[in-house]
Amino acid sequence: MKLRILPLPLLAAGLLLGCNPDPNPPAAPSGTTAPVSGNAVDKDRYTANTITIRMNKVTADGIGDSAGTITVRETADGLVFKPELQGLQAGEHGFHVHQNPSCEPAMKDGERQAAASAGSHLDPADTNQHAGPDGQGHLGDLPMILADSNGNQQEVTAGRMKLDDLKNRSLVVHQQSDDYTTAPSGSSGSPIACGIIK
Numbered sequence: 001m002k003l004r005i006l007p008l009p010l011l012a013a014g015l016l017l018g019c020n021p022d023p024n025p026p027a028a029p030s031g032t033t034a035p036v037s038g039n040a041v042d043k044d045r046y047t048a049n050t051i052t053i054r055m056n057k058v059t060a061d062g063i064g065d066s067a068g069t070i071t072v073r074e075t076a077d078g079l080v081f082k083p084e085l086q087g088l089q090a091g092e093h094g095f096h097v098h099q100n101p102s103c104e105p106a107m108k109d110g111e112r113q114a115a116a117s118a119g120s121h122l123d124p125a126d127t128n129q130h131a132g133p134d135g136q137g138h139l140g141d142l143p144m145i146l147a148d149s150n151g152n153q154q155e156v157t158a159g160r161m162k163l164d165d166l167k168n169r170s171l172v173v174h175q176q177s178d179d180y181t182t183a184p185s186g187s188s189g190s191p192i193a194c195g196i197i198k
């Protein structure tokens, strides 16, 4: 019977390594408890099925102060958007995913308009129809955000969307109510808050 014996130098090396405290302990798994540092203004926070999008006020002059956040989580019923926006006027506000990851103003219809570089509503099926969250038009047509008299907002659910649909797009909140019909934006007026989804 043959015994398999480790060569002595290898065995000694193994013992030595085994006895030494590891100078570089493995880092905590990413995506679990990543701290949000004070200056991480532009970093969206991702977990397994949730993203938080930082929103800014927008005008024809450009991107303004923080307007709060919108957290999105993927569920079996679609994407649930939890808006926590500041300074939102009471009432309904059109809410859409726009094509481009930009919130800058741009020329549109002969005038400089807030967040116009975000482009049109996300429409991967090229429907060219603004038909609201339950229609078969733009995928980016979300349910309106309703702000109460204190400016607080409820969650809304977009049943047709997944988190992957949001990547490299922008999220736009408009001044007025969305009629879910009129092209191109449901007569919801100017964008008032915008965030880039990375």
Ligand SMILES: [Cu+2]
Pocket (backbone or CB within 6 Å): 094, 095, 096, 097, 098, 172, 173, 174, 185
């Ligand atoms: Cu919009």
Ligand SMILES: [Zn+2]
Pocket (backbone or CB within 6 Å): 096, 121, 129, 130, 131, 132, 138, 140, 141, 184, 185
């Ligand atoms: Zn639309």
